[in-house]
Amino acid sequence: MKDNFSVQSAGYAKFRPTYPQELYDFLFSLVSAHHTAWDCATGNGQVATVLAEHFTEVFGTDISENQLAHAVQKDNITYLLQSSDRSSFADQTFDLITVAQAIHWFDFSAFYAEVKRTLKPGGVIAVFGYGVMQIDEQVDIIIHKLYKTILGHYWDDERKFIDQGYQTLPFPFRESSVPELYIKTSWNFDQLIGYLNTWSAVQHYEKANNSSPIDLVISELYATWGAGQKEVKFPILLKVGQ
Template identity: 55%
Template sequence: MKDNFSKQADAYARFRPTYPDEAFDFILSTVKAKDAAWDCGTGNGQLAAKLSGHFTSVFATDISEKQLGNAVKRDNIQYIVASAEENSFTENQFDLVTIAQAIHWFNFDNFYAKVRSVLKNDGIIAVIGYALLEIDEATDKVVQKLYTDILGPYWDKEREYINKRYTTIPFPFDEIKSDQQFAQIMKWSADDLMNYMNTWSAVQHYIEKNNSNPVELIAEELHRTWGNDPKKNIRFPTLLRIGKSLKQRPGA
């Protein structure tokens, strides 16, 4: 598992989008019991905080101690520095395992073996994330210029899983699908958007190699395209895969 976000942990906590309540409610509707949940790759604890209002105990892990230092604090959340594949959780411990915008960094085989072990018989795994943002045609072109033309070579290969909207990740579970397409809407200024883009791992890779910030290359064009609107709706399409462990199949 890679750690691409410790350097910008504070900005990550402030500017990363949240997840739509409708998607979260759908995840909860698939879970029979709500005793314990594990939020893996929790980052700044966004999803762990939501889970804490519904589960007796929430265990949230991440390999970045700096990320956890910026995480949302709740009495029933226990934050642990640990990898997705190697930790001290025990068999049949969790009703739900969630992974928010992180599954593409994991060793799939090792992680899924761990998930099958720690999930209870009726346990659920929920993979959630968000695709590249959408605003309007003109502004989207500027975002694409940064995302593809400037940063294309600087994205880790795992980013392709998000470009494919998690449809190509291995998912060896009995899948539960929703008929609804979810999305999170944020109301941001142009500066908010640039602050968010500064949290991209590819931006950090670019800075490390070139000693300059690529977001500045599109800043003037972005503000010109933005126009006079103080804030605009920023749409993040939700990525969602939900399933039950294969061990729950009859005879498995």
């Protein structure tokens, strides 16, 4: 599994969007018991924190020590520095396993073997993420130029699974039908720029060119944005199985 996020872990914790309660309500409705959950590639613990409100014990694992250093602490969450494809958990431990905005980086076969080993009978695996945000027609055109034209070949190959809406993602489980869901939030201009700086392709571009790709569009973005806040919507990508 690649670690593309240690270098901007503080920004990741501050600027990445949060999932709506509707997503969690749907997932929890599918789980027959709420004893133990594993949030794999937990990052800053965003999802683990919500799971901790509904499960007796939650484990959050990540390969980034820096990400875990920024994770939200709760008494019933245990954070572990572990890879997705080789965990220390016993067989049939979990009622629910989640992966948020990270499954596309995994060694699928190795991780899914761990899922099948550590899920309880009838347990649920949920992998979810989000695509490129939608704001308004004019801003979206500039964001698309940054995403596709400027950063196109700076994205890792694995990004294709997000671009394809997780539809081509290997998923060897009995799938449940899922609702259409969105992350909806409101941002000012600084929040937009903060979020764009968390993109892994931005980091790759900066390393290769010693300059920020956002500088190429920031004036145009600012002029288009105007004053105040804008509504921001991210389509949620979701696969759930047993």
